[in-house]
Amino acid sequence: MQHDALSLTSGFSAHDPCYAMPSEFDLIRRYFTHPARSADMAVGDDAALFRTAPDVQLAVTTDTLAAGTHFFHDTPPHDLGWKTLAVNLSDLAAMGATPRWATLALTLPAVDEGWVAAFAKGFFDCAGRYGMELVGGDTTRGPLAMTVTLFGEVPMGQAITRAGGLPGDDLWVSGWPGLAALGLMSLQNRVKLVDADSALAALHRPMPRVEAGEALRGIAHAMIDVSDGLAGDLAHLCERSKLGALLDMGALPLAPLIATGVDESLARQALLAGGDDYELLFSAPPQARDVLAALARTLDLPFTRIGQFTEKAGTILLADGPKVPLRPLDVRGYDHFALPG
Numbered sequence: 001m002q003h004d005a006l007s008l009t010s011g012f013s014a015h016d017p018c019y020a021m022p023s024e025f026d027l028i029r030r031y032f033t034h035p036a037r038s039a040d041m042a043v044g045d046d047a048a049l050f051r052t053a054p055d056v057q058l059a060v061t062t063d064t065l066a067a068g069t070h071f072f073h074d075t076p077p078h079d080l081g082w083k084t085l086a087v088n089l090s091d092l093a094a095m096g097a098t099p100r101w102a103t104l105a106l107t108l109p110a111v112d113e114g115w116v117a118a119f120a121k122g123f124f125d126c127a128g129r130y131g132m133e134l135v136g137g138d139t140t141r142g143p144l145a146m147t148v149t150l151f152g153e154v155p156m157g158q159a160i161t162r163a164g165g166l167p168g169d170d171l172w173v174s175g176w177p178g179l180a181a182l183g184l185m186s187l188q189n190r191v192k193l194v195d196a197d198s199a200l201a202a203l204h205r206p207m208p209r210v211e212a213g214e215a216l217r218g219i220a221h222a223m224i225d226v227s228d229g230l231a232g233d234l235a236h237l238c239e240r241s242k243l244g245a246l247l248d249m250g251a252l253p254l255a256p257l258i259a260t261g262v263d264e265s266l267a268r269q270a271l272l273a274g275g276d277d278y279e280l281l282f283s284a285p286p287q288a289r290d291v292l293a294a295l296a297r298t299l300d301l302p303f304t305r306i307g308q309f310t311e312k313a314g315t316i317l318l319a320d321g322p323k324v325p326l327r328p329l330d331v332r333g334y335d336h337f338a339l340p341g
């Protein structure tokens with residue numbers, strides 16, 4: 001990809017070599033090269049090399065964040081580095097996989113070394129937190145975007161798919177879905193939050209539920225990560241499990257949302273139709289309730305039981321609590337799932 005390479009437009013200036021912009025290779029060497037730990041070959045050669053055990057399945061996922069579509073151009077680069085990896089980690093978490101290796105394709109409009117340094121710091125902070133390694137990537141010029149591909153491991157046959165749900169399973173959600181949507185709305189001045197800190201932290205520095213995903217192997221029947229609003233992601237879970245769901249509107253974990261200063265109706269909308277949460281939505285048999293309560297305490301992460309799977313494929317019924325029609329919240333211009341009241 002020589003045409004797009006940053007090095008073509010940087011390189012040394014004949015007049016003042018001190019002002020030379022760092023080349024693509026300088027950036028990779030300075031900011032994206034850490035010594036390989038578990039990989040046999042990481043950054044620096046034509047391809048990365050790593051080994052997986054014979055009784056392990058490789059879980060692979062990729063996601064792109066594009067400026068203007070997934071984040072504002074002025075998002076702090078450290079947060080962006082963190083989030084770029086975190087959103088991908090959430091997909092591995094949702095399979096019950098253990099994250100191991102990542103590649104990063106970075107498209108930059110120009111070389112702003114301070115920006116790259118902060119972005120890389122955020123990326124490696126997240127990689128370190130989740131015990132994974134950057135083993136390769138690509139660096140080119142163009143509209144700001146980053147694509148991460150993640151490789152994770154899961155013991156043979158133990159991945160938790162969207163399709164494994166059984167009628168009568170409880171439905172659970174981790175953490176505080178809806179907070180990130182409120183954070184986005186407050187940045188857009190569409191809502192005034194009394195306390196915006198938790199909402200902005202959820203938006204900028206999501207904590208993918210990797211440990212929870214791993215611990216749910218052998219417990220959860222079906223699982224998905226909540227990235228496009230709980231209602232839409234529940235619909236995906238129902239579709240793949242060929243089931244319906246009864247959603248207990250009175251059980252939704254609204255308290256942390258209401259604590260930011262919004263009313264109950266907006267809190268509910270943010271939770272059901274928001275986005276960017278990266279929580280886990282999963283099903284488990286009712287016999288697992290005690291185990292799940294203990295696990296939530298161990299992980300210091302709430303699991304809220306919000307309903308159950310039903311036989312009637314494709315229908316999501318709302319039980320207990322106000323029967324509100326789920327209008328699309330339209331936080332990011334998505335085609336949000338809309339439910340009848």
Ligand code: ADP
Binds near residue numbers: 028044045106139
């Ligand atoms: P090639 O032209 O063979 O693709 P590159 O010059 O693109 O090689 O990359 C050189 C090395 O740097 C490769 O190991 C590649 O995986 C790695 N690399 C390039 N960009 C990044 C990045 N943003 N993050 C991590 N590794 C990178």
Ligand code: MG
Binds near residue numbers: 001137138139
């Ligand atoms: Mg390349």
